[in-house]
Amino acid sequence: MNSNGMSLIVKTxxxxxxxxxxxxxxxxxxxxxxxxxxxxxxxxxxxxxxxxLMLAYGKQELYRRIPKLFLALFETIGAIxxxxxxxxxxxxxxxxxxxxxxxxxxxxIFSAGTIPLSxxxxxxxxxxxxxxxxxxxxxxxxxxxxKE
Amino acid sequence: xxxxxxxxxxxxxxxxxxxxxxxxxSAVVSVAAAGLGxxxxxxxxxxxxxxxxxxxxxxxxxxxxxxxxxRKDLPFSxxxxxxxxxxxTVTFLIIFLSVGYFVIKQxxxxxxxxxxxxxxxxxxxxxxxxxxxxxxSILLGFRAYDTLGEATVLFTAVISVLAVMRKKGxxxxxxxxxxxxx
Amino acid sequence: xxxxxLDFILLSIGLYCVLRKRNLIKIIIGLIICEYAVNLFLILIxxxxxxxxxxxSPGMEIKNMVDPLPxxxxxxxxxxxxxxxxxxxxxxxxxxxKYKTFDITKxxxxxx
Numbered sequence: 539m540n541s542n543g544m545s546l547i548v549k550t551x552x553x554x555x556x557x558x559x560x561x562x563x564x565x566x567x568x569x570x571x572x573x574x575x576x577x578x579x580x581x582x583x584x585x586x587x588x589x590x591l592m593l594a595y596g597k598q599e600l601y602r603r604i605p606k607l608f609l610a611l612f613e614t615i616g617a618i619x620x621x622x623x624x625x626x627x628x629x630x631x632x633x634x635x636x637x638x639x640x641x642x643x644x645x646x647i648f649s650a651g652t653i654p655l656s657x658x659x660x661x662x663x664x665x666x667x668x669x670x671x672x673x674x675x676x677x678x679x680x681x682x683x684x685k686e
Numbered sequence: 687x688x689x690x691x692x693x694x695x696x697x698x699x700x701x702x703x704x705x706x707x708x709x710x711x712s713a714v715v716s717v718a719a720a721g722l723g724x725x726x727x728x729x730x731x732x733x734x735x736x737x738x739x740x741x742x743x744x745x746x747x748x749x750x751x752x753x754x755x756x757r758k759d760l761p762f763s764x765x766x767x768x769x770x771x772x773x774x775t776v777t778f779l780i781i782f783l784s785v786g787y788f789v790i791k792q793x794x795x796x797x798x799x800x801x802x803x804x805x806x807x808x809x810x811x812x813x814x815x816x817x818x819x820x821x822x823s824i825l826l827g828f829r830a831y832d833t834l835g836e837a838t839v840l841f842t843a844v845i846s847v848l849a850v851m852r853k854k855g856x857x858x859x860x861x862x863x864x865x866x867x868x
Numbered sequence: 869x870x871x872x873x874l875d876f877i878l879l880s881i882g883l884y885c886v887l888r889k890r891n892l893i894k895i896i897i898g899l900i901i902c903e904y905a906v907n908l909f910l911i912l913i914x915x916x917x918x919x920x921x922x923x924x925s926p927g928m929e930i931k932n933m934v935d936p937l938p939x940x941x942x943x944x945x946x947x948x949x950x951x952x953x954x955x956x957x958x959x960x961x962x963x964x965x966k967y968k969t970f971d972i973t974k975x976x977x978x979x980x
Contacts, residue, residue: 566738571817574734574923576825578947582742589749617841624834653817656826656833663837664947667844668746671954674851675754675961687871694874701878701901705885710893717897724904731911732921732934736942740907743950747900750954754961755893755970775887779880786876796869797917804914804937812924820922820933824940836944843951847958 543596552594559587563665570657577657581664588669597677609670616663623652623659690730697723711752718748735821871912879905892960892970899956903949907942914938 543549567580592600697720704716721744728737794800801808807824817823825833882905885898914935922936960970967975 571819571822574819574821574921575738576735576819576822576943578943579735579739579742582739582746586742586746589746593749593753613841613844617837620834620837624830653815653822653826656830657822660833660837664840667840670844671847671958672746672750674848675750675954675958690871691874694871694878697904698874698878698881701881701904704897704901705881705889705894710891713894713897717900720901720904724908727908728911731915732919733911733939733942734921734923736907736911736939736946739943739946743946747950747953750957751893751896754957755964771888775884779884782883783876783880787873790869790872790876793869793872793913796871796912797915799914799916799935801916801935804935807936808922808933818924820924820936821939821943824936825943829940832944836947839948840951843955846955850955850958850962 543599544594548594552590556587556591559590560584563587563661567657567661568654571653577660578664580657581661582668584661584665585668585672588665589672592672592676601673601677604673606673609666609673612662612666613670616659616661616666619659620656620663623656687730690727693723693727693730697727714748714751718744721748735819872909875905875909875912878908890971890973892963892972895972896953896956896960900949900953903945903953907945907949910938910942910945 563580563583563586565580566575566583567577570576570580700716700720700723704713704720707713707716721740725737725741725744728734728740807820807828811820811823811828812818815823815827817827879902882898882901882903885901886895889895889898914937916932916934919932919934922933922939963975964970969975
């Protein structure tokens, strides 16, 4: 069980490229209403960037450094934000996308009503949820049987 | 559509290899190849949203599958041994495929969809939501409550996985319950 | 119309793997192949010959798009399949911890 991670080449290349993967995921989330992508694909890419970091450097080191409170916090913030947009639109008589954010010109980022906000909420929820799943499934020990 | 049929044959061959291999790691890699062929089919069928989502979701599934299970000490799988089970399965599949042949004749011709509901989305989508990606405008604009249900399903799956991989279970009646710790 | 039949063959390969194999990981692989076949079938229904992807371009009038409604539904379906398969993998890991094997013919005791 390699708790020290992978070889030096993998660690160096990961350190150079993981920032680009993270920014690419954020780009796909924010341009979800202009180009293909959306909240789900962008959220999974953001989760994959953290998974890449964890696979390259070994799980013992990163387990100490990640504050596990943030995962639960981000997921619930994303879920409550999306639920809030849904319920507020439902209660004030309009449908989802009509009510408070104005619709600008097409092909800019700040257009299309509440769609960018929904994309950001979904991306928060999906990325932190998937990284929590990965953390739990990988951190069990082979011999004993209980999760540390 | 010649290239569509060719890549579909590649996906079928990759799926067949994944089912029949005895080594588990090679089977998982074959499923990855089938998913990649499926992503290329989605690009040929002019669906770029689905291609991106399919690729990254498949990568995540394969990472979990390899990392969580195949590092255990059972790399080879033995095939089934019941004769009655084989006969019933093959019979069921032959009946399924022959009924499917008659179903295919009733479907509309490949390449001429009905589009009764989507005519409204195509003509009114840009004006009502001002989003130039029509799939996003349907998913988060016209049919946003379905996306709310999907977000709930994902949330439930995360909670279920965290609940299954608990450190200590519930104690017997009479003792105090154990506190859940991540 | 032959592409629909190839898709049904893919679904039957997945079904055969779920029904006939003894190893739990092979059953999960069969489940993944079944989900691939179903998503592909939904997108094949909505394809229009010589159509275009449902995205607007600046300054162009697009008249001939493929059906965007099945694509939205399949996006939901792919994410839900990710959720259920992750849960099934967690169950498989727990079963291995308790019974020390992945063979389904040896998992017979239903204790808590």
